[in-house]
Amino acid sequence: MRSISDLDFARKVALDLLSVRPRSEAELRTALAKKNVPSDVVDDLCARFREVGLLDDxxxxxxxxxxxxxxxxxxxxxxxxxxxxxxxxxxxxxxxxAEVSGDDELTAARAVAAKRSRALEGLERHVAQRRLAGTLARRGFSPDVVMQVVKETLIS
The missing domain is CATH 1.10.10 (Arc Repressor Mutant, subunit A)
Structure with missing residues (x-):
């Protein structure tokens, strides 16, 4: 049995979590559920935190x-x-x-490729292409951006 109310406990846990880094509402709900906070208390707390701006997805x-x-x-x-x-x-x-423009993504991909290309020196061209394309794809760049950057990087 807790010595403080469920709402006070949930508020403390939530504020502790939010003080470390911003969280989505779903993350906060999951964390509170793991602490066995009743769902109605979680709903009330999330609603209040949205009202005051502490929780904004x-x-x-x-x-x-x-x-x-x-x-x-x-x-x-x-x-x-x-x-x-x-x-x-x-x-x-x-x-x-939508705030990330295609140019921003292309610039980021070029930066990753420039850093990675040093490690690819001396490899056969097709091996270097495959490895660079894999690196960029794992970082989440679109196939069009990946192909464009691979061509730019390995041609020059």
Whole structure:
């Protein structure tokens, strides 16, 4: 038996989690469920946190997209997958991903390719192409971007 009410306990757990990093509503709900917080308390808490701006999936998605595209050099496919895993709705994810232009994605892919190409020196051309294409695909870049960057990188 807890010495504090379920709502107070849930609030403390939620604030502790949100103080570490932003979270989606689905992530927060999952974490609270693991702590055996009743679902009605979770619903009330999430509603209150949305009202005061502590829980905002659109802002969370925008922050994650910016972070992953600019700093981690990830492509839209990979970012979309990560947003899905974190429980962000497809509509919210697409809205956030719309902020990443094709040029931004191409620039990020070129940066990854430039870094990776040093390790590919001395390999046969087809092996280098395959490895670079695989690296870019795993980072979530579209097939068009991958092919364009592979051609640019290995031709020059």
């Amino acid at each position: 659109a802002a969370f998605a925008a922050t994650l997209v910016t972070s992953r595209s600019e700093f981690s050099k990830r492509g839209k496919y990979r970012i979309r997958q990560e947003l899905r895993e974190k429980g962000v709705s497809d509509d919210v994810a697409e809205e956030a991903l």
